[in-house]
Amino acid sequence: MQNIWGVVLKAASLVLGFVIVAIMARALGPEEYGIYAVVFAAVTILTVPTALGLPNYVVREVARAYGGQDEARIATILSSAGKLVLLVSSLVAVLALLWTIAGDAGASYRPTFLVGLLLIPVMALILVMGAALRGIGQVVGGLVLGLVLRHAVFLVLLIGVVALSGRLDARAAMGLHVLAAVIALAYGVANWMLHRPVAQTPRSQIQIDRRDMLRATGIMGIIAGAQTLNANLDVIMIGAFRDAETAGIYKLSATVALLTVAGLQAVNMVMMPHFARAHREDSHTQLQGLATRSARMILLTAVPTAFVLVVLGRQVIDLAFGPAFAASYFPMVILMFGQLTGALFGSVVTILNMTGYEKDAMKGILAASAVNILLNVLLIPPYGAAGAAAATAITVIVWNVALHALVRKRLAINSTPFAFGQ
Numbered sequence: 001m002q003n004i005w006g007v008v009l010k011a012a013s014l015v016l017g018f019v020i021v022a023i024m025a026r027a028l029g030p031e032e033y034g035i036y037a038v039v040f041a042a043v044t045i046l047t048v049p050t051a052l053g054l055p056n057y058v059v060r061e062v063a064r065a066y067g068g069q070d071e072a073r074i075a076t077i078l079s080s081a082g083k084l085v086l087l088v089s090s091l092v093a094v095l096a097l098l099w100t101i102a103g104d105a106g107a108s109y110r111p112t113f114l115v116g117l118l119l120i121p122v123m124a125l126i127l128v129m130g131a132a133l134r135g136i137g138q139v140v141g142g143l144v145l146g147l148v149l150r151h152a153v154f155l156v157l158l159i160g161v162v163a164l165s166g167r168l169d170a171r172a173a174m175g176l177h178v179l180a181a182v183i184a185l186a187y188g189v190a191n192w193m194l195h196r197p198v199a200q201t202p203r204s205q206i207q208i209d210r211r212d213m214l215r216a217t218g219i220m221g222i223i224a225g226a227q228t229l230n231a232n233l234d235v236i237m238i239g240a241f242r243d244a245e246t247a248g249i250y251k252l253s254a255t256v257a258l259l260t261v262a263g264l265q266a267v268n269m270v271m272m273p274h275f276a277r278a279h280r281e282d283s284h285t286q287l288q289g290l291a292t293r294s295a296r297m298i299l300l301t302a303v304p305t306a307f308v309l310v311v312l313g314r315q316v317i318d319l320a321f322g323p324a325f326a327a328s329y330f331p332m333v334i335l336m337f338g339q340l341t342g343a344l345f346g347s348v349v350t351i352l353n354m355t356g357y358e359k360d361a362m363k364g365i366l367a368a369s370a371v372n373i374l375l376n377v378l379l380i381p382p383y384g385a386a387g388a389a390a391a392t393a394i395t396v397i398v399w400n401v402a403l404h405a406l407v408r409k410r411l412a413i414n415s416t417p418f419a420f421g422q
Contacts, residue, residue: 005140009147010269014262016151018320021255023158025248025321027168034248035112035170038239040177041232041251043116043123046096048225050089050124054081055131056221062135071197078132078192085128089121096120108244112170115178122181126150129188138195145188154180223349223358226365230372230395234380234388237373241380250385252321253328254392256309257335263301264343267294268350275347275354279411287355288413295346295417302343306336331389338393341400346415348403360406368399 025033058081065073096117100110126145133142157176162168235254239247271294278287309316314329321328352361372395379387407415 009143013147022320027162030248031245032170034244036173037235037251038247039112039116041235043119044232046092047120047123048228051127055127058131059135066136081128085124089124093117093120112174115174118178126185141191150181150184153183223362226369237376238388242384246384249327250388252325253332257332260302260305260336260339264298267297268347279355291413291415298343299417306340331385334389334393338396342396345400345404348415357410364403368395371395
């Protein structure tokens with residue numbers, strides 16, 4: 001049941017994100033939307049070191065303490081994690097602020113970026129609070145907080161402002177996003193206060209190993225951070241090498257292209273525990289069957305979506321985002337080809353993570369990040385959004401081919417939807 005809720009909420013998050021982009025694209029236009037996209041990508045990357053791996057630590061430790069009815073330890077874990085997040089996020093925000101004041105940030109981005117810095121600690125605290133809720137069994141509440149609520153509140157605020165004033169710029173849009181994040185965090189705190197176990201032991205008697213908490217960044221945290229970097233760095237580099245309008249065009253094409261692999265994200269959420277269980281039981285046949293079925297489910301959603309986007313993509317972009325974004329079609333097709341080709345290799349990252357080979361996944365994705373940066377440097381200056389799309393598509397294909405080879409080597413299974421080599 002929890003897996004089903006995870007898929008439903010992930011799908012809701014994707015739909016909300018698409019609607020938000022559609023409204024913002026029409027309200028802001030390519031240039032202002034590009035400024036917003038570049039700044040939000042930068043803020044997302046800056047959030048990574050503030051909570052890297054810590055939500056996984058909080059889920060694990062809170063769940064252990066909750067199972068052992070150690071309410072005081074739960075309170076101490078959350079307090080310590082919150083303090084650590086606030087300390088690191090404040091340091092990151094201050095350093096980013098000093099860098100901005102020093103004049104290294106583009107003048108057109110600076111006002112929006114200064115507002116966006118407020119998102120760094122709030123987004124990190126939302127991740128930790130959502131993890132704590134999942135740790136005490138409030139799985140749906142934690143997932144709603146982490147996946148849906150911020151987007152839903154932002155959408156309501158966005159519609160209200162656009163309907164009332166008809167005008168919006170990048171800085172105002174970022175301010176609305178900050179407000180939505182604060183409201184979402186307030187919901188998370190209220191939900192925690194309602195469901196938290198009450199401690200009978202004074203908190204001062206409970207000790208938490210801060211070094212263990214710092215080590216919680218872990219390999220899978222680095223993997224998640226590298227994936228976040230890959231997903232956002234290209235937008236920033238377009239803003240640096242070209243202009244905000246090109247960044248807006250590219251960001252919209254990337255948003256539409258991601259619809260191709262929406263099924264991959266949903267299938268991974270469902271299959272994670274099944275891959276882990278099959279490996280723990282040392283059942284090669286079962287693991288191969290799960291890998292094949294998951295890859296076929298991914299392809300079953302990816303191919304029809306890709307076909308529709310190729311045939312009707314121009315009309316979809318014009319209808320949803322407006323004619324000002326017509327140039328998004330070609331980069332979208334390039335990105336979609338990369339995503340579709342990557343989907344042919346199945347859930348390679350998830351399989352490696354769930355079977356104890358997360359170091360292999362980390363090495364593959366870090367190498368892909370280096371390839372992505374190099375290709376962006378080479379291709380964005382001459383080719384703009386199409387160059388960034390090509391760099392991302394090549395990176396996705398390269399890391400899926402490499403990780404598929406590691407899956408074959410480590411587990412002797414074929415993660416593709418095809419029966420050869422099984």
